[in-house]
Amino acid sequence: MKRYWLEMTSPDHAALPENTVAVLPVGATEQHGPHLPVGTDCLINSGIVSAALNKLGDDVPAVVLPLQPVGASQEHLDYAGSLAHPAPDLMQSWTRVLDCAVRSTGLKRILIFNSHGGQAGLLATVALDQRVRHNILGAYATWFEAGYPEGLFADDEIRTGFHGGDIETSLMLALHPELVVMENLGDFRSSVDEIEAGTQQLSANPGGGRVGGLGWKAQDLNADGVTGDASRATAEKGRALLEHTAASLAALITDLANAPMPSDNWPPEKYRA
Numbered sequence: 135m136k137r138y139w140l141e142m143t144s145p146d147h148a149a150l151p152e153n154t155v156a157v158l159p160v161g162a163t164e165q166h167g168p169h170l171p172v173g174t175d176c177l178i179n180s181g182i183v184s185a186a187l188n189k190l191g192d193d194v195p196a197v198v199l200p201l202q203p204v205g206a207s208q209e210h211l212d213y214a215g216s217l218a219h220p221a222p223d224l225m226q227s228w229t230r231v232l233d234c235a236v237r238s239t240g241l242k243r244i245l246i247f248n249s250h251g252g253q254a255g256l257l258a259t260v261a262l263d264q265r266v267r268h269n270i271l272g273a274y275a276t277w278f279e280a281g282y283p284e285g286l287f288a289d290d291e292i293r294t295g296f297h298g299g300d301i302e303t304s305l306m307l308a309l310h311p312e313l314v315v316m317e318n319l320g321d322f323r324s325s326v327d328e329i330e331a332g333t334q335q336l337s338a339n340p341g342g343g344r345v346g347g348l349g350w351k352a353q354d355l356n357a358d359g360v361t362g363d364a365s366r367a368t369a370e371k372g373r374a375l376l377e378h379t380a381a382s383l384a385a386l387i388t389d390l391a392n393a394p395m396p397s398d399n400w401p402p403e404k405y406r407a
Contacts, residue, residue, distance in 0.1 A: 137187050139199045139235075147197075147239050154195040155243045155390045156235050159183055160228060160257075162205030162250035165213035165352070166298040167360035169318035170306055172215040176203050178302065179249035181309040182277055185380030186387065194391050199235060202228065206253040209351045213359050221256055228260050233267070242270040243390050247383065249277050251296055269398060273390055280382035283374055291362055294324040294339065297352070299362010301375070308372025319367065322360035 136142045139156075161176035171177070183198055190196060207218040219227065232244055244264055246257050257274035264272035282292060282301070291300045299322065306314050326338045329348070338355060340347035352359040 164207035164210035186383035189384035295362025298360035300366040303367035304372035307369040324361035
């Protein structure tokens with residue numbers, strides 16, 4: 135079964151089952167410190183999607199749209215190699231791709247699958263827009279919302295090591311070890327704890343009782359543009375996380391393939407003009 139949009143013929147697309155889930159992978163091209171490539175978010179996204187597809191049964195139709203490699207990465211633009219779209223332009227780009235996919239195939243179930251934290255807040259708006267424009271199921275997910283296997287990563291790393299630390303470096307060691315510059319691994323301490331020590335409600339990473347977030351640039355948290363202890367990373371941890379996250383994505387795709395469609399008969403008669 136062909137699963138990738140770019141590998142399918144036009145007749146293949148026309149013959150897709152009605153409950154096919156179209157997955158739009160959205161990544162980023164941005165610095166990940168001195169040890170990881172600028173394509174880390176894209177490579178992680180592709181690795182998780184590939185592993186998830188291997189877990190899907192043949193009775194779950196899904197097709198993967200072309201990866202969108204440039205994201206909302208303005209916080210990294212002071213570092214060489216980083217690319218970015220302004221958020222409104224990026225949302226419009228995603229929308230145009232999805233509009234074409236829906237119009238050209240009649241697909242009614244879409245999933246935006248994200249691997250860059252800096253654009254996670256844009257996903258729900260685009261998914262809702264697809265629901266409103268096309269009366270389809272519009273869903274979204276960011277890979278790290280699946281959580282982490284118990285005991286795999288330290289609590290402080292999960293809280294503040296969200297860019298190029300143990301978590302992402304472990305995944306890259308599992309997926310693309312040849313691209314990890316091992317001699318540059320280190321403990322890239324985040325200033326999140328320092329910021330929170332002098333404030334009551336302000337944080338660079340709000341939540342857990344902190345309501346105020348900062349619009350930070352990468353260097354505000356660490357001069358190397360990394361947050362987290364990459365020296366703790368191992369391929370074994372990366373493989374365990376990949377398995378965990380891929381299973382979650384496969385279950386989500388299955389949920390969407392089996393979910394009932396929104397009603398076309400709306401609004402009820404009493405609300406109609």
